[in-house]
Amino acid sequence: xxxxxxxxxxxxxxxxxxxxxxxxxxxxxxxxxxxxxxxxxxxxxxxxxxxxxxxxxxxxxxxxxxxxxxxxxxxxxxxxxxxxxxxxxxxxxxxxxxxxxxxxxxxxxxxxxxxxxxxxxxxxxxxxxxxxxxxxxxxxxxxxxxxxxxxxxxxxxxxxxxxxxxxxxxxxxxxxxxxxxxxxxxxxxxxxxxxxxxxxxxxxxxxxxxxxxxxxxxxxxxxxxxxxxxxxxxxxxxxxxxxxxxxxxxxxxxxxxxxxxxxxxxxxxxxxxxxxxxxxxxxxxxxxxxxxxxxxxxxxxxxxxxxxxxxxxxxxxxxxxxxxxxxxxxxxxxxxxxxxxxxxxxxxxxxxxxxxxxxxxxxxxxxxxxxxxxxx
Amino acid sequence: xxxxxxxxxxxxxxxxxxxxxxxxxxxxxxxxxxxxxxxxxxxxxxxxxxxxxxxxxxxxxxxxxxxxxxxxxxxxxxxxxxxxxxxxxxxxxxxxxxxxxxxxxxxxxxxxxxxxxxxxxxxxxxxxxxxxxxxxxxxxxxxxxxxxxxxxxxxxxxxxxxxxxxxxxxxxxxxxxxxxxxxxxxxxxxxxxxxxxxxxxxxxxxxxxxxxxxxxxxxxxxxxxxxxxxxxxxxxxxxxxxxxxxxxxxxxxxxxxxxxxxxxxxxxxxxxxxxxxxxxxxxxxxxxxxxxxxxxxxxxxx
Numbered sequence: 001x002x003x004x005x006x007x008x009x010x011x012x013x014x015x016x017x018x019x020x021x022x023x024x025x026x027x028x029x030x031x032x033x034x035x036x037x038x039x040x041x042x043x044x045x046x047x048x049x050x051x052x053x054x055x056x057x058x059x060x061x062x063x064x065x066x067x068x069x070x071x072x073x074x075x076x077x078x079x080x081x082x083x084x085x086x087x088x089x090x091x092x093x094x095x096x097x098x099x100x101x102x103x104x105x106x107x108x109x110x111x112x113x114x115x116x117x118x119x120x121x122x123x124x125x126x127x128x129x130x131x132x133x134x135x136x137x138x139x140x141x142x143x144x145x146x147x148x149x150x151x152x153x154x155x156x157x158x159x160x161x162x163x164x165x166x167x168x169x170x171x172x173x174x175x176x177x178x179x180x181x182x183x184x185x186x187x188x189x190x191x192x193x194x195x196x197x198x199x200x201x202x203x204x205x206x207x208x209x210x211x212x213x214x215x216x217x218x219x220x221x222x223x224x225x226x227x228x229x230x231x232x233x234x235x236x237x238x239x240x241x242x243x244x245x246x247x248x249x250x251x252x253x254x255x256x257x258x259x260x261x262x263x264x265x266x267x268x269x270x271x272x273x274x275x276x277x278x279x280x281x282x283x284x285x286x287x288x289x290x291x292x293x294x295x296x297x298x299x300x301x302x303x304x305x306x307x308x309x310x311x312x313x314x315x316x317x318x319x320x321x322x323x324x325x326x327x328x329x330x331x332x333x334x335x336x337x338x339x340x341x342x343x344x345x346x347x348x349x350x351x352x353x354x355x356x357x358x359x360x361x362x363x364x365x366x367x368x369x370x371x372x373x374x375x376x
Numbered sequence: 377x378x379x380x381x382x383x384x385x386x387x388x389x390x391x392x393x394x395x396x397x398x399x400x401x402x403x404x405x406x407x408x409x410x411x412x413x414x415x416x417x418x419x420x421x422x423x424x425x426x427x428x429x430x431x432x433x434x435x436x437x438x439x440x441x442x443x444x445x446x447x448x449x450x451x452x453x454x455x456x457x458x459x460x461x462x463x464x465x466x467x468x469x470x471x472x473x474x475x476x477x478x479x480x481x482x483x484x485x486x487x488x489x490x491x492x493x494x495x496x497x498x499x500x501x502x503x504x505x506x507x508x509x510x511x512x513x514x515x516x517x518x519x520x521x522x523x524x525x526x527x528x529x530x531x532x533x534x535x536x537x538x539x540x541x542x543x544x545x546x547x548x549x550x551x552x553x554x555x556x557x558x559x560x561x562x563x564x565x566x567x568x569x570x571x572x573x574x575x576x577x578x579x580x581x582x583x584x585x586x587x588x589x590x591x592x593x594x595x596x597x598x599x600x601x602x603x604x605x606x607x608x609x610x611x612x613x614x615x616x617x618x619x620x621x622x623x624x625x626x627x628x629x630x631x632x633x634x635x636x637x638x639x640x641x642x643x644x645x646x647x648x649x650x651x652x653x654x655x656x657x658x659x660x661x662x663x664x665x666x667x668x669x670x671x672x673x674x675x676x677x678x
Contacts, residue, residue: 060574094576106567111589124577172575
């Protein structure tokens with residue numbers, strides 16, 4: 001392809017993935033689109049169960065049963081990964097797109113030596129010549145700063161600490177010089193100092209090797225430390241995307257705003273409370289009509305209950321799916337000084353056609369919205 | 377107080393982790409600490425030696441009659457375990473009998489392991505239709521008693537050791553297949569299997585290097601159960617008279633030959649010696665199985 005060198009290395013277009021359970025179709029990912037440029041570090045953030053990991057698994061064709069991709073295109077260097085054969089896809093996994101998982105404790109096979117497992121990742125593909133497999137494995141472990149690597153290759157996973165195992169996982173992920181590394185919560189199982197080391201390692205590898213990284217996390221601090229661009233997901237959809245500066249300095253979607261307010265800040269007034277987001281993510285079998293964040297949004301309007309907002313441009317390279325946007329919330333609803341973050345608190349909008357008293361009770365208990373007769 | 381303090385642990389600048397010994401060496405080291413398993417292993421090694429020796433040498437030819445008066449008691453000069461109803465040397469026949477027992481036990485276990493593990497891995501990994509079909513096949517096989525297969529083969533093909541092995545293997549592979557299927561179903565969901573899949577590993581690699589070694593503990597235990605079970609079943613066939621063909625010495629057949637003299641008032645030795653050999657061997661395999669299970673469990677390794 002002509003654009004292969006300059007264009008995005010990965011384009012996800014209108015991806016929808018569902019799980020077909022006995023209770024109905026769980027729409028885990030809906031109409032998600034994003035690009036990844038060569039050498040870029042992209043963060044995908046959101047709460048648990050908002051579709052981050054399923055998006056990643058969809059890219060690699062690893063969505064577990066009963067789930068499957070129902071719609072969309074995933075173009076890797078212009079090739080749609082959803083239409084190619086199983087063996088071609090297997091070849092791409094690990095060779096061109098590698099993935100590291102959340103829990104390094106269970107991602108290594110307990111019965112094999114570390115060295116064998118790193119080498120095996122290379123043997124799965126023929127990208128690295130046979131004779132180079134062993135020295136390269138050692139070299140990779142040294143590159144990810146496993147001390148005394150020449151001896152440690154003979155160890156088993158249980159002899160490694162969590163941080164060291166994650167380094168091994170990263171070494172395995174990098175072993176075939178992939179163009180994209182998908183890191184699914186790579187630091188969640190690690191303590192904070194080790195997290196910092198792993199992030200530094202990923203940063204160095206991105207800089208030195210030019211590997212594009214998709215970082216999936218619920219931890220905005222991790223995103224700020226590594227990513228240049230951020231995609232915020234909620235209930236299976238992208239609600240906002242933009243550069244890291246834009247997302248952190250001027251979030252436009254109330255969900256992003258609320259996520260940021262739930263972060264501890266070093267410059268905050270020490271008596272200020274951390275704000276949690278009221279309520280729970282919606283049921284993905286029967287999501288609320290309109291904007292899916294409406295049951296939890298302090299700034300909601302009447303139309304949020306009936307019309308689902310599209311992702312629209314709100315700045316240079318920044319887009320948000322919101323009828324209100326924070327710009328208006330700051331200007332008209334006093335978002336800067338808002339302390340009461342219960343749903344509808346800033347806009348005063350109640351769910352349509354539900355009795356005022358009932359809605360009051362439901363919101364006071366910070367539960368998801370009652371669906372009673374929304375009819376939209 | 378001494379002026380210098382010797383460190384308890386020598387820190388060589390590397391890691392404090394112990395130098396890693398291999399899976400098998402480590403397993404054997406742990407096995408050696410298990411007295412019962414060790415005794416069983418020693419017995420089985422002795423049995424194997426006896427078996428090999430008997431291929432080349434026995435005190436008397438096992439099938440030569442009238443080496444001494446019939447029904448000689450144990451302790452008769454030259455015949456420490458006495459003689460049978462044809463005057464054949466019991467010790468020699470007992471030694472040769474170990475060949476049949478070990479051969480049937482090990483070959484059956486090998487067949488069961490290959491078939492059962494292969495089928496179990498495949499249906500556990502592929503699931504779906506393949507699994508459903510094999511579940512049916514397995515249930516059908518469960519309905520077939522081993523003795524019926526042995527009888528059919530006896531009638532169709534005549535007596536023979538191979539027929540016995542086929543009969544036993546054909547009716548015991550399902551346990552192994554079910555066990556391995558269950559293990560595979562659980563192990564295939566582990567994160568390291570998903571990580572291997574995400575790394576582009578081939579299905580064959582996932583099955584053989586990720587799932588199989590992690591299911592090895594239960595497979596070993598099951599195998600060491602198959603060996604004595606096969607030996608016992610084969611001896612049972614011989615005892616009933618349609619097992620190992622006549623002049624060939626085997627423990628089940630010898631027990632059967634010792635049974636009628638016992639009823640007619642002779643001493644019980646002819647029945648006793650093959651029965652003891654059989655029971656001790658079965659026990660030894662079971663103890664060894666338990667010992668191996670403990671020794672090769674990676675979760676118990678330090």
